[in-house]
Structure formats: structure tokens, C-alpha cells
Amino acid sequence: MEIATHSNLNDYSENTAGKNLPIWFEPNINTNGFTCLNSNKVTDVVIVGAGIAGLSTAYCLAQAGKKVIVIDDGNIGSGETGRTTAQIVTALDTRYFEMIKTFGEDNTKLIAQSHVQAINFIERTVIKEAIDCDFKRVNGYLFLHDSDEPSNLQKEFDALLICGLHVRLLEVTPGIPTGGKCIEFAGQAQFQPLKYLLGLCKAIINNGGEIYTGTHASEIDHTHIVSKEGFTINASHIVVATNAPVNNTYAMMLKQWAYRSCVISALIKKDLIPTAIWWDTGDHSRQDATPYHYVRLHTYNDAYDLLICGGEDYKVGMPDDITDEHRYLLLEAWAREHFPIEAVIHKWSGEVLVPIDTIAYMGRNNFDKDNVYIITGDAGIGMTYCTIGGLLITDLINKVNNPWEEIYEPSRFSFGSSKPFFKMLQSDVVEVLKKWFFSDLVELKDVKNNEAKIVKIEGNKCGAYRNANGELFLVSAECTHLKCMVVWNSSETSWDCPCHGSRFTYTGKVINGPANKDLHAYYNKELL
Ligand SMILES: Cc1cc2nc3c(=O)[nH]c(=O)nc-3n(C[C@H](O)[C@H](O)[C@H](O)COP(=O)(O)OP(=O)(O)OC[C@H]3O[C@@H](n4cnc5c(N)ncnc54)[C@H](O)[C@@H]3O)c2cc1C
Ligand code: FES
Incomplete structure (x- = not known):
């Protein structure tokens, strides 16, 4: 039996976070026009993630005269921004009358107006930078x-x-x-999100910024990031715009x-x-x-x-x-x-x-130094939230007062009135435990073409996927975030974690945080 190795694998993750290609990847769209980081760098701000959050932040900072470097482990828009429907709206997923109960009238007005300003900002940017x-x-x-x-x-x-x-x-x-x-x-409003991102990239570069793709941030702290290949970017400020923050193992993922x-x-x-x-x-x-x-x-x-x-x-x-x-x-x-x-x-x-209280978390990373920032909890309204995040973090870095700082503070802990929080938590825990202890494990030989199953080999629980040609891809079934057991997503051919939403390609490559490490991929004869 042949087990495919990393060297002969070709998964989708460079371009997008799933097998199915969204409408935005038109033939004339080139999202891979950047190179990998291949030397050490020093900059004012390093931004991890080239989705709408990272690139909006980089654009605002570059406009304000900061030297920025953006890195992404895929191509531009290879995360959720390439999989959005790109409605740019003030109508949020949560009803405003519910938000008034949670946050009060004044704060809900602030939230509403932040979305109005985000739409206006996107429109102004499209015009100013002539983004088609x-x-x-x-x-x-x-x-x-x-x-x-x-x-x-x-x-x-x-x-x-x-x-x-x-x-x-x-x-x-x-x-x-x-x-x-x-x-x-x-x-x-609405737009073609990848075209907007590519327009932001051009403007960032024109303002002296640098962008590197195919560059995974393996290590992130308040002074620097280190890429998987071992190159370091030292920076005065670190912005983690990876959708689920990969630098915050516990706190954020208990709140969304x-x-x-x-x-x-x-x-x-x-x-x-x-x-x-x-x-x-x-x-x-x-x-x-x-x-x-x-x-x-x-x-x-x-x-x-x-x-x-x-x-x-x-x-x-x-x-x-x-x-x-x-x-x-x-x-x-x-x-x-x-x-x-x-x-x-x-x-x-x-x-x-989706955050417990339904609005995004954007600002200083909690339990961290003051110069580390995150943008997360998009609540399905990421076009505007991520734009608000870019504007807000630019002000925080430039020490400019911003009326949204407190309301979007990642360290806040308020419950939304519409979410039966503890009930959900309880049912999740039960489901996850059931999956670990009572999942049906099958023999490797019983995994048919185009199928994936959890198998047990020499005491290890593994995810086994066999593609249409019968090639087998065997990875550890233990999520690299906090060790829950992953579940197969047959439509997008990925291993998805029920605990906090990390996802991995069938080859084990991490595509959604909070996990930041690949699943262990087994090579020929390693386990058999
Ligand atoms: C089906 C769907 C429909 C949606 N529809 C709408 C809509 O109509 N309107 C709306 O406002 N919002 C919508 N959203 C939400 C919106 O798309 C997202 O909130 C937004 O795109 C998130 O952007 P982001 O920049 O935070 O994350 P992403 O676009 O996911 O960017 C994060 C980037 O970080 C990179 N990355 C991760 N880890 C690392 C690492 N360690 N090193 C280097 N790079 C890393 C990833 O490769 C990725 O490119 C929708 C979402 C979905 C899934
Ligand atoms: S254990 Fe947290 S995402 Fe898998």
C-alpha cells in the first residue's frame, strides 16, 4: 500500500481554505503575485494574515506613514475573505433591539455608526486608489x-x-x-473581495510596505515573529489578523x-x-x-x-x-x-x-503586551468589522483616541442576551467527549476511495482519507490546538475540529486557527 508523502501532495490550501472554489477566483485574478520571506527584517509593524483584516490594517498604517510588513501562509485572500459573499452592511446578524439590551443605547449607536463609517471608508478607498x-x-x-x-x-x-x-x-x-x-x-454595498484585496496590496506596496505570501508565522511574540523557514521579522507592533487568533490559545476561543x-x-x-x-x-x-x-x-x-x-x-x-x-x-x-x-x-x-455577545473582538490582545493586537470574532460581518479593526488598531498604534476602543476590546466579557451560552457549551462538551470515546473506528483496509474515516493504528487515532485514485493520506486525528479529535468534512475535504473550529487539509496542513501547527502526517511505513 502506498501512503502519499508531503513531497507528492498537492492540496488546495495555498489558494483557499477548502476544496470548493468560490465565485471570486475568476481566471483573470492573480492572488499569487508575491514571494516568500527569505531574509530577516526589521519594521514598525508586522501583520500576520493577508485577508481583509490584515490588509485593511496594513493599508491604514502605511497611509499613516508606518513601515509595514504583511505575511500570509497562503496567497492573498486564501482564508475566509476568499470564501465570503462580500455584502458590506450595517444590517448585522444580531438584531439591534437585542444589542440594545446587551450594550445599551449609546454603545449600540456606536456599533451601528462604526459600520456606517466602515462602508464609507471602503468606498473612499476604492475611489482614492482606483480599485476596480x-x-x-x-x-x-x-x-x-x-x-x-x-x-x-x-x-x-x-x-x-x-x-x-x-x-x-x-x-x-x-x-x-x-x-x-x-x-x-x-x-x-457589495464588491468582488479578491479584487478589493489586490487593490489594497498595490496601495500598500506603493506606500513602501512589503507583502510576503507562502510564509507561515510559526512563532509570534511581542517583539518579533519567526517564519516556518526560520526567518525573523522584528517589529515595534505585532498585529495578528489570522481570523481565529493563532497567538491566543485559550482566552478568545472560549468566548466565540x-x-x-x-x-x-x-x-x-x-x-x-x-x-x-x-x-x-x-x-x-x-x-x-x-x-x-x-x-x-x-x-x-x-x-x-x-x-x-x-x-x-x-x-x-x-x-x-x-x-x-x-x-x-x-x-x-x-x-x-x-x-x-x-x-x-x-x-x-x-x-x-461568532462571539458570545455577538460583536467582534478587536484591539490589544488580552493577557499579552500592549503592542500585540488581534482582530477576530467577525460574526459573519467581516467586511465591515475587519475594516473597523484596521482603522481602530491604526489609531491605537498611533496613540490617537478612538471611540470604538472600549466596545470592541478583546478582554471584555459580556454575554449576548440571545445566546443560550451555557446550554451550548454543555452540549458541545458532551458531543466532543462522545466523539473521542465512542466514535466507530474502522480498519484501514475498510476506507474506500473518496472516503475518510478515523482509524486506530498501534494505539494512535488517525484520520485516513483515500482519494479517487486510491492514494491514502494518513494524519494524526488529534487537533494541534488542544487535542480534540478532528471530524471529516467531505465537501471541502478537510479535517475540522469541533472544539474551537481549527481546520486542516487532508494532508494535515493547518488552514484555520486557533491551531497553528499542522497535524502530524504519517509517511510510508511510519505506522504500518
Ligand atoms: C460563507 C461566508 C459568507 C460570508 N459573507 C459575508 C458577507 O456577506 N459580509 C461580511 O461582511 N462578511 C461575510 N463573511 C465573513 C467574512 O468573510 C470574514 O469575516 C472575513 O473575510 C475575515 O477576514 P480576516 O481577514 O479576518 O480573515 P481571513 O480572510 O481568513 O484571513 C486570515 C489570513 O491569515 C492567514 N494565516 C492564518 N494563520 C497564519 C499564520 N500562522 N501565518 C501566516 N498567515 C496565517 C490565512 O492564510 C488567511 O489568509 C462571510 C464568511 C463566510 C465564511
Ligand atoms: S482543540 Fe481547539 S480547535 Fe481543536
Whole structure:
């Protein structure tokens, strides 16, 4: 039997965090135009992560005259920014009337206005840097899910007015005749996220910044980072923008949950519906969270646009025996019920981090020195949150007062009123323990082509994946974060950790934190 070794493996992780390629990876997009770090460096600020958080921060700092170096272990946008649906919005996943209960009116106004400012900043940047990224202002429409109370729409409308957002209550949802009443949000936006990132890269370089891809930060402390290849970047400030912070093993991941969200894109004839964004208010019959559907359009060709529809969220590694393939079918059925779509063209999934109190954590890393910063807890609204993070951290580094510092402080500990926190924690612990102790382990020979299973070899629990050609990829099943047992994600061909959402390719390479080390990959005869 042949076990593939690292040298003959070719996984997807350089480009994106899953097997399925999102719509944004068009043939003319070149996200691998940078080289690896190959010498030691000294800089004002080193930024780990070239997603929207890292590049927005680098752009703001470079504009302010700081010398910045950005590194990423994949290509530009190879994390969740390449897997987003790129709605740029003030309509958050959590209802504003719920946030007012948690944070009070003044703070909720601050949160709302920070998103308004983020959209304005993105628009200004697109214009200033002449970034050709299909940026467009659109209206957004929030309509009731069948399981939600009609009175909640009115409550939300009242809360939005308190927060100073530009909204109207409409009798019929534009584009969805059966949608009933809705709230119209003016001034939302959308873009092609990879094109925006590449525009930021160009501006960063033009301002004297440096960007290195294929460069994994293995060691991070308050004075420097060290790459996997052993090169050091010394810096006065360290920004960790790796989505789940890889420099914070415990504190942050106890305050947020990792979810997967599925997306399809489908053909829709041009001009049948207005170019807009839609959200339903979510399925309130679900115990663990309130998953909702989110929809936008994207230009495709002369005859068709693509309707991009996301939803069917579930906790990472806890798929409840429903596969992603089934979720894509559910999404398609929902989209067909609401919009006149034709063939489905793309499907993919990605990871979002949902904080206990529902708003992002951005600022100084807790339990760390004052010059180490993180941006995490995107809550599915990362286009604006990560932009806010970039603006905020630039002010912190430049010692400029910023009204958002306290509200987004990573060290805060407040519970959201809408999340049954302890219930979720309890059920997660039970599930994880069940997986460790009662998972069915199979013999290696029983892993068929295109299948993956947890096998036990010489006392070690291993993840075994056999591809379509029968090649076997064998990795340790023990997550390198805090040793939970990983679970197979057949749609994205990855090993996903149910505890805090770390993910690894089938070859064991880490693709989502908080883990920062690869799974041990077994070579020929090492275990057999
Ligand atoms: C399906 C889906 C739909 C979404 N839709 C929307 C939407 O419509 N609107 C919205 O606002 N938000 C949306 N989001 C959320 C949004 O996409 C994310 O919040 C945002 O892209 C996160 O950006 P980031 O820069 O924090 O992380 P990432 O884009 O993941 O960037 C982190 C980078 O860090 C790198 N990295 C990690 N560890 C290391 C290391 N040790 N060394 C070097 N590099 C490292 C990774 O390679 C990666 O490129 C969606 C998310 C998903 C998954
Ligand atoms: S992500 Fe924490 S143990 Fe795996």
C-alpha cells in the first residue's frame, strides 16, 4: 500500500481554505503575485494574515506613514475573505433591539455608526486608489422568517431609528413578492473581495510596505515573529489578523464559536429583480443559533447575473449527520422558492466566528503586551468589522483616541442576551467527549476511495482519507490546538475540529486557527 508523502501532495490550501472554489477566483485574478520571506527584517509593524483584516490594517498604517510588513501562509485572500459573499452592511446578524439590551443605547449607536463609517471608508478607498472591484451601493431588505414574530420587525425598525440608521418599513419586499413586510436599509454595498484585496496590496506596496505570501508565522511574540523557514521579522507592533487568533490559545476561543456557512450561486436572468441584498430574520425554531439566509447579485454575462445565496449554518465539526451536499440542496430549494433562479453554478462553504455577545473582538490582545493586537470574532460581518479593526488598531498604534476602543476590546466579557451560552457549551462538551470515546473506528483496509474515516493504528487515532485514485493520506486525528479529535468534512475535504473550529487539509496542513501547527502526517511505513 502506498501512503502519499508531503513531497507528492498537492492540496488546495495555498489558494483557499477548502476544496470548493468560490465565485471570486475568476481566471483573470492573480492572488499569487508575491514571494516568500527569505531574509530577516526589521519594521514598525508586522501583520500576520493577508485577508481583509490584515490588509485593511496594513493599508491604514502605511497611509499613516508606518513601515509595514504583511505575511500570509497562503496567497492573498486564501482564508475566509476568499470564501465570503462580500455584502458590506450595517444590517448585522444580531438584531439591534437585542444589542440594545446587551450594550445599551449609546454603545449600540456606536456599533451601528462604526459600520456606517466602515462602508464609507471602503468606498473612499476604492475611489482614492482606483480599485476596480465592482463596488456598488445597494439597498438591503430584511424580511421575516416564517418562525419569527411579526412584532420583531417593528421592534427592529424602532431600534434602527434609535441608532440613526437610514431605514424604511415597506409593505412588500422588493424582488420577493411573497416576502411580505420588510425593513429597507439604504446605503449597503457589495464588491468582488479578491479584487478589493489586490487593490489594497498595490496601495500598500506603493506606500513602501512589503507583502510576503507562502510564509507561515510559526512563532509570534511581542517583539518579533519567526517564519516556518526560520526567518525573523522584528517589529515595534505585532498585529495578528489570522481570523481565529493563532497567538491566543485559550482566552478568545472560549468566548466565540466557529460555524460553517454554505453558499450557492445560481443563474438569474438580468433585470428580473433589482440589484440588492436580502436577508431573512432566521430560523427561530433552532435551539443553538438562529441561522438565516443572505442573498446578493453578482454580474455574470450579458444575459445573466448570479444570485449568491448563503445560509444553512452549523457548528464546525458538528454536522448532525447532514452533509454539506444536503445543505446545498436545501439552500437551492430555498432560493428557488424566493427567486426565479436557473442552474446552480458554484457551491462552497466557509467559517465564521461568532462571539458570545455577538460583536467582534478587536484591539490589544488580552493577557499579552500592549503592542500585540488581534482582530477576530467577525460574526459573519467581516467586511465591515475587519475594516473597523484596521482603522481602530491604526489609531491605537498611533496613540490617537478612538471611540470604538472600549466596545470592541478583546478582554471584555459580556454575554449576548440571545445566546443560550451555557446550554451550548454543555452540549458541545458532551458531543466532543462522545466523539473521542465512542466514535466507530474502522480498519484501514475498510476506507474506500473518496472516503475518510478515523482509524486506530498501534494505539494512535488517525484520520485516513483515500482519494479517487486510491492514494491514502494518513494524519494524526488529534487537533494541534488542544487535542480534540478532528471530524471529516467531505465537501471541502478537510479535517475540522469541533472544539474551537481549527481546520486542516487532508494532508494535515493547518488552514484555520486557533491551531497553528499542522497535524502530524504519517509517511510510508511510519505506522504500518
Ligand atoms: C460563507 C461566508 C459568507 C460570508 N459573507 C459575508 C458577507 O456577506 N459580509 C461580511 O461582511 N462578511 C461575510 N463573511 C465573513 C467574512 O468573510 C470574514 O469575516 C472575513 O473575510 C475575515 O477576514 P480576516 O481577514 O479576518 O480573515 P481571513 O480572510 O481568513 O484571513 C486570515 C489570513 O491569515 C492567514 N494565516 C492564518 N494563520 C497564519 C499564520 N500562522 N501565518 C501566516 N498567515 C496565517 C490565512 O492564510 C488567511 O489568509 C462571510 C464568511 C463566510 C465564511
Ligand atoms: S480547535 Fe481547539 S482543540 Fe481543536
